[in-house]
Amino acid sequence: MNSLDRLEAHSVHILREAYREFKSLVMLWSIGKDSTVLLWLARKAFFGHVPFPLMHVDTHFKVPEMITYRDQLALQWHLDMIVGENTPALAAKQTYPDGALSRVECCKSLKSEALKHSLDGTWPRRRMDHTLGCLVDEAKPEAFTGVIVGVRADEEGSRSKERTFSARDCQNEWDVGDQPPELWKQYKTDFAPGTHVRVHPLLDWTELNIWEYIDRESIPIIPLYFDQGKGRRYRSLGCSPCTTPVDSTAKNVTDIIAELRGGKFANIAERSGREQDKEDGGGLETLRRGGYM
Amino acid sequence: MSKTHQHEQISIVMAGHVDHGKSTVIGRLLAETGALPQGKLEQIRAQCRRNAKPFEYAFLLDALKDEQAQGITIDVARCFFKTAQRRYILIDAPGHIEFLKNMITGASRAEAALLVIDAKEGIRENTKRHGYMMSMLGLRQLTVLVNKMDLVNYDEAVFERLRKDYTEFLERLQIHPVSFIPVSGMQGDNIAADTGAMPWYKGPTVLEQIDRFQTSRFPDTLPFRLPVQDIYKFTEQDDDRRIVAGTIETGSIAVGDAVVFQPSGKSSRIRSIEYFNGPAKIRAAAGEAPGFTLDTQLYIKPGEWMVRADEPAPQVGTRLRVNLFWMNRAPMIRGKTYKLKLGALRSTVKLVEILAVLDAAEIGVDSAKQQVDRHDVAEVILETPKPVAFDLIGDIEQTGRLVIVDNFEIAGAGIILAKAETVATTVETPLLHPVGAHGNTSKFAVSIIALTGVDNPDSPVLKRLNSQNAIVTMRTTVEGGGEPASLETVFKLLKQQGFILDYQI
Ligand SMILES: Nc1nc2c(ncn2[C@@H]2O[C@H](COP(=O)(O)OP(=O)(O)OP(=O)(O)O)[C@@H](O)[C@H]2O)c(=O)[nH]1
Ligand SMILES: [Mg+2]
Numbered sequence: 001m002n003s004l005d006r007l008e009a010h011s012v013h014i015l016r017e018a019y020r021e022f023k024s025l026v027m028l029w030s031i032g033k034d035s036t037v038l039l040w041l042a043r044k045a046f047f048g049h050v051p052f053p054l055m056h057v058d059t060h061f062k063v064p065e066m067i068t069y070r071d072q073l074a075l076q077w078h079l080d081m082i083v084g085e086n087t088p089a090l091a092a093k094q095t096y097p098d099g100a101l102s103r104v105e106c107c108k109s110l111k112s113e114a115l116k117h118s119l120d121g122t123w124p125r126r127r128m129d130h131t132l133g134c135l136v137d138e139a140k141p142e143a144f145t146g147v148i149v150g151v152r153a154d155e156e157g158s159r160s161k162e163r164t165f166s167a168r169d170c171q172n173e174w175d176v177g178d179q180p181p182e183l184w185k186q187y188k189t190d191f192a193p194g195t196h197v198r199v200h201p202l203l204d205w206t207e208l209n210i211w212e213y214i215d216r217e218s219i220p221i222i223p224l225y226f227d228q229g230k231g232r233r234y235r236s237l238g239c240s241p242c243t244t245p246v247d248s249t250a251k252n253v254t255d256i257i258a259e260l261r262g263g264k265f266a267n268i269a270e271r272s273g274r275e276q277d278k279e280d281g282g283g284l285e286t287l288r289r290g291g292y293m
Numbered sequence: 294m295s296k297t298h299q300h301e302q303i304s305i306v307m308a309g310h311v312d313h314g315k316s317t318v319i320g321r322l323l324a325e326t327g328a329l330p331q332g333k334l335e336q337i338r339a340q341c342r343r344n345a346k347p348f349e350y351a352f353l354l355d356a357l358k359d360e361q362a363q364g365i366t367i368d369v370a371r372c373f374f375k376t377a378q379r380r381y382i383l384i385d386a387p388g389h390i391e392f393l394k395n396m397i398t399g400a401s402r403a404e405a406a407l408l409v410i411d412a413k414e415g416i417r418e419n420t421k422r423h424g425y426m427m428s429m430l431g432l433r434q435l436t437v438l439v440n441k442m443d444l445v446n447y448d449e450a451v452f453e454r455l456r457k458d459y460t461e462f463l464e465r466l467q468i469h470p471v472s473f474i475p476v477s478g479m480q481g482d483n484i485a486a487d488t489g490a491m492p493w494y495k496g497p498t499v500l501e502q503i504d505r506f507q508t509s510r511f512p513d514t515l516p517f518r519l520p521v522q523d524i525y526k527f528t529e530q531d532d533d534r535r536i537v538a539g540t541i542e543t544g545s546i547a548v549g550d551a552v553v554f555q556p557s558g559k560s561s562r563i564r565s566i567e568y569f570n571g572p573a574k575i576r577a578a579a580g581e582a583p584g585f586t587l588d589t590q591l592y593i594k595p596g597e598w599m600v601r602a603d604e605p606a607p608q609v610g611t612r613l614r615v616n617l618f619w620m621n622r623a624p625m626i627r628g629k630t631y632k633l634k635l636g637a638l639r640s641t642v643k644l645v646e647i648l649a650v651l652d653a654a655e656i657g658v659d660s661a662k663q664q665v666d667r668h669d670v671a672e673v674i675l676e677t678p679k680p681v682a683f684d685l686i687g688d689i690e691q692t693g694r695l696v697i698v699d700n701f702e703i704a705g706a707g708i709i710l711a712k713a714e715t716v717a718t719t720v721e722t723p724l725l726h727p728v729g730a731h732g733n734t735s736k737f738a739v740s741i742i743a744l745t746g747v748d749n750p751d752s753p754v755l756k757r758l759n760s761q762n763a764i765v766t767m768r769t770t771v772e773g774g775g776e777p778a779s780l781e782t783v784f785k786l787l788k789q790q791g792f793i794l795d796y797q798i
Pocket of ligand 1: 309310311312313314315316317318349351364365366367386387388389409440441442443444476477478479480
């Protein structure tokens with residue numbers, strides 16, 4: 001087994017463990033390369049099926065192609081997709097692009113808050129209706145207690161310290177100093193009522209591993225990651241006002257891999273195009289303690 | 294990067310006492326091999342200037358605000374870097390006793406370890422404790438870094454003395470270190486380059502050493518063991534496969550092989566090996582996480598072991614003699630119900646006997662202790678309500694391990710030393726001479742309540758006692774009624790058979 005085989009088997013094991021242990025499980029899908037690889041790994045784990053819903057938090061500031069790609073793939077792969085958002089904040093224009101909030105506050109509101117209330121079922125959500133082929137309002141949003149998230153340890157400092165199964169209390173708080181032990185493929189799968197759990201199957205993957213795997217498996221990936229002829233591409237996908245494309249002429253997966261292995265990006269952090277990180281001293285820790293993914 | 298190693302990756306953990314320089318050594322290594330993102334070093338330097346703190350390479354790893362404020366590693370960090378040889382995951386573990394469970398988390402993922410000792414402070418409590426933990430975790434590939442050589446004038450004698458003392462200590466744990474390297478994380482000596490500070494040292498630098506570590510191979514020549522994680526039947530899109538899924542711990546298997554599920558004892562044959570988006574498989578081996586369909590529709594439950602019928606079977610029993618390490622603040626006590634996780638199995642479990650409690654730092658034994666406290670290592674007997682299947686650590690490491698959950702937390706981790714018998718073993722004459730009024734044909738049913746000192750007791754247990762140094766607790770009854778033989782009588786007869794007995798009731 002090479003290292004991609006090992007990473008795959010390890011992530012598959014974690015996904016099956018999560019599916020076994022949690023009654024109400026959901027996987028976050030940001031449409032980016034990591035969560036799309038995660039989605040692919042779920043199809044590996046469950047032999048072509050994805051036996052739990054996917055949740056996408058729509059900030060309404062995503063690059064429009066992302067939404068088209070999301071809906072297409074959801075229909076094609078028979079995905080049970082749920083979409084949540086912070087409707088009141090968007091309606092009241094309480095956002096960074098509207099000039100009302102700082103970047104970090106905006107992230108908290110449109111992502112962390114929206115996610116929290118979409119997960120606990122207290123805010124309205126929409127769900128993909130496969131007979132109609134579009135999103136419809138969900139009649140009775142249920143609460144999820146297990147959330148699968150595609151964060152990687154190499155992304156930034158606080159993520160390098162994540163556990164595979166990580167408890168968050170009812171306030172969504174993360175006690176970084178007192179995390180559960182994990183050993184011998186045994187994870188924290190027992191929880192007091194009122195807590196919920198984040199499951200991180202991708203912690204050991206690097207950005208390079210992700211692209212190598214996309215290449216090996218021919219996973220369909222959103223073309224925003226490739227240069228369309230203007231000499232620019234996205235390396236990390238977020239909201240358009242806070243994510244700048246990087247200068248690159250990588251036109252396909254092979255080019256990206258070459259760029260990461262030895263080329264110009266070998267030593268530049270992936271999230272360097274994400275402005276909210278800089279407001280937090282580069283650590284993202286404050287945001288993440290408060291429920292940011 | 295050469296093509297052959299392009300995909301090779303190895304995980305290495307840093308261990309050692311608090312403040313001996315683990316994070317500093319990694320920080321140096323990352324900085325000197327160009328593994329840091331552009332501007333990262335400058336950013337940390339600027340941050341240190343802003344906060345009027347001296348620059349620390351450790352801050353590259355200690356990313357949490359509390360960690361930098363207190364100058365201590367709290368939680369394990371994974372960092373990634375590569376050499377011309379291959380890719381690495383370096384796991385920086387904390388040295389403070391308070392965060393021992395974090396160190397264990399880090400070490401359990403590693404294939405090799407770098408254990409750091411401060412040349413000036415020498416061997417301290419957690420230098421030893423971490424050594425002990427590594428031996429329990431089965432981590433045997435170890436290099437010792439004698440750090441802060443700059444503080445002892447790069448004195449060879451200091452290095453040699455530490456090498457001798459710590460080697461002796463490790464040998465008691467059956468760990469044979471790969472090498473000892475004198476370094477200075479702060480000055481960068483012998484980290485990525487030989488700076489000439491210690492001309493008397495001829496061995497490899499840290500960077501050269503880690504390139505020499507062996508990646509662990511998946512144990513595919515051991516007997517096949519698959520912990521059944523789940524059984525899937527996804528009916529969507531007319532899928533009618535019923536798939537047994539799990540990650541193969543050891544061994545290998547092929548389509549057509551006869552399999553047995555343990556402890557239920559049900560058997561079948563492999564019909565197909567399932568794997569999404571890949572060529573059809575006829576074989577699968579350790580490390581892989583495929584699925585299996587069977588020739589017959591068996592009712593089996595998650596938690597069983599699927600094993601090959603033509604290979605040695607696992608042990609099945611309710612009493613396990615375990616070497617257990619305890620991590621929770623609340624002690625482990627007798628009689629309380631805990632949760633056991635062993636492979637994919639979940640069961641309740643009770644602590645029925647504490648045989649000895651060791652102090653992992655001093656490796657002293659306290660046999661009078663009646664509970665297992667936080668950070669103790671204890672030899673105990675655990676009991677499950679129903680028989681469970683397992684292997685002994687001496688037979689198959691991967692499946693001879695378990696964890697104990699207390700109050701929703703993984704609180705203990707253990708390795709299984711032996712099966713403690715409870716099953717009544719009928720011992721026939723001539724092993725025991727007849728007693729009482731039943732003449733030459735009577736049999737004793739001897740039930741062994743606890744058995745220690747025997748690593749791999751086969752049934753009938755007593756057969757093997759001859760050659761072993763064992764402690765047996767037993768109860769006797771006589772078949773067909775009548776007076777049970779008194780223990781004195783049984784012991785006398787056992788002695789006549791040549792057993793050396795430590796008489797206890
Ligand atoms: N003089 C000298 N000081 C060193 C050396 N290596 C580390 N130090 C100092 O020792 C202190 C502790 O170093 P760390 O790297 O944080 O130690 P650690 O082992 O990671 O500590 P914990 O993770 O908290 O257990 C820091 O102040 C370092 O600057 C060295 O080679 N020489
Ligand atoms: Mg440290």
